Amino acid sequence: MTNYAFKFGYEGSYFTGFQRGNGDHSVEDTIIDTLKASGFDYAIKAAARTDRYVSALSNVFSLETGRSPEAVAGLINSRIDHIYVHSYAEVPDDFNPRHCTFKTYRYYILRQDLDCISLDINLGKFIGTHDFRRFVRADSRNTVRTIINASCKNDNGLLYLEFSARSFLWNQIRTMVAFILDNIGVETDPFSTSERYPRVARAQNLLLWDIYYDGIEFRKVKKIPKKMQGVYENSIMNYILAENLMHRFGIA
Structure with a gap:
């Protein structure tokens, strides 16, 4: 088993917040349930527990697994909408994503x-x-x-x-x-x-733009075209713009 940290983004409007148990569709619940449904009962640790409607370009979670990090990222990216794992790093066994620089x-x-x-x-x-x-x-x-x-x-x-x-x-x-x-x-x-x-x-x-750790270098997920990160970043910005337009004109 190897411990990995994964950087991932998500669009906040599609979830009830980040933390597990925060409603019936939190980011954490969605990731864990997807992994379990695929036969992998992983416990994850997260760096930031964002509130409902807050989006992320690079939050971080970690887990121990015997599978390759590319396989874990591919599983999440292929089965969950509005969540995107874009990079990873091998980290020490005692790594806690909350203890960032x-x-x-x-x-x-x-x-x-x-x-x-x-x-x-x-x-x-x-x-x-x-x-x-x-x-x-x-x-x-x-x-x-x-x-x-x-x-x-x-x-x-x-x-x-x-x-x-x-x-x-x-x-x-x-x-x-x-x-x-x-x-x-x-x-x-x-x-x-x-x-x-x-x-x-x-x-x-x-x-949530990014989270930084001294001495840890993240690698881009290879099996996802590089242009997808730009597309995902743009989709988050479009979401922010749309939400504000609706708020301004009394639609939301």
Whole structure:
């Protein structure tokens, strides 16, 4: 038996969230049930448990198997719609995908009246080590986190906020985004009070972009045409655009 880590993407609208037992059609349930139906009773460990409607381009799960990683990826890719395994790496037996170097999320801003200059005024204030209790749901865990990157980027007219950290708290990114959008052009200290911020930005705009591990090199799945990853990435972006158009015009 060999331990492998797999990078995979999914479109959030088709699932009830990531975590097993979170409704009747979670990402984790779908993967495990598909493997079991094929005669493989695998337990998987996942790096990020995204909420409902949040999509991923590169989440990570690991499992021990006697089969080749190409076979595992091919099984999932051929039998599950809206989930795509695109790369893998052999990892140590004690590998835990949650213990990453850092994760990167992107939150897409679909408004023509904004630019990175206005958004950057407060965005950089989140970088560093802070107590983020104001930006999470009620939680008894330690709320201190270190943000290593918080930046705004313009990709051919499509704005997104990018956040990187080793770990994030529940709803942390979406609440920080709500704060930024509520204070556009006005310099404000996000940590001036510990009172919980009342608004959370929409989940449909959030994308888990990638997860990084020092010393681990992932290989692309060979039996899937390379162009499919670009097609899949585009389908996620089309989903994000469509969800926002429906929201804007009151359809969803």
